[in-house]
Structure formats: structure tokens, C-alpha cells
Amino acid sequence: MATVIYKNESGQAVSGHPAPPGHPRKGDSFILERVDTGVLRKRSPASDGNPYLCGSGARAKWKTECNA
Numbered sequence: 444m445a446t447v448i449y450k451n452e453s454g455q456a457v458s459g460h461p462a463p464p465g466h467p468r469k470g471d472s473f474i475l476e477r478v479d480t481g482v483l484r485k486r487s488p489a490s491d492g493n494p495y496l497c498g499s500g501a502r503a504k505w506k507t508e509c510n511a
Contacts, residue, residue: 450475457483479505 450456457475475483481500497509 481505482509 457477474486475496476486478484478495479502481498481502482505483496483498485494485496493509495505495509497506501509
């Protein structure tokens, strides 16, 4: 099992955002952008699938986006 730590552009850990099943894998690297409270969007590299990651504090409208 790999440990995933999400970091912002300043290199500080961002907590409260669980990794979706199967993603990311150990060794993956990408940039995340905070788009709202409890919501991160994968900016780069671009990949197939849903770019949104929701934590427990995300509003209902975002949880819909994260599960799309």
C-alpha cells in the first residue's frame, strides 16, 4: 500500500482529501488546485477521467461533480 500526500504549490501538505480507489499510484506526480472548500482539481498532467477530488467538507454540488 502506498501513502499519498497531497501538497499545494508551496509544498505544504493538504489534508482531508482521500485518494480515489486505484489512483494515484506510488511514484505518480501531478499538480492539484484548490477550487473550493474540500475540493481539489487535478491540473497537470492532464489525464482521462474526473479531475475533481472531494473531501468530507465539500458541498453537495461538488460531491456530484466528484462522483461524475
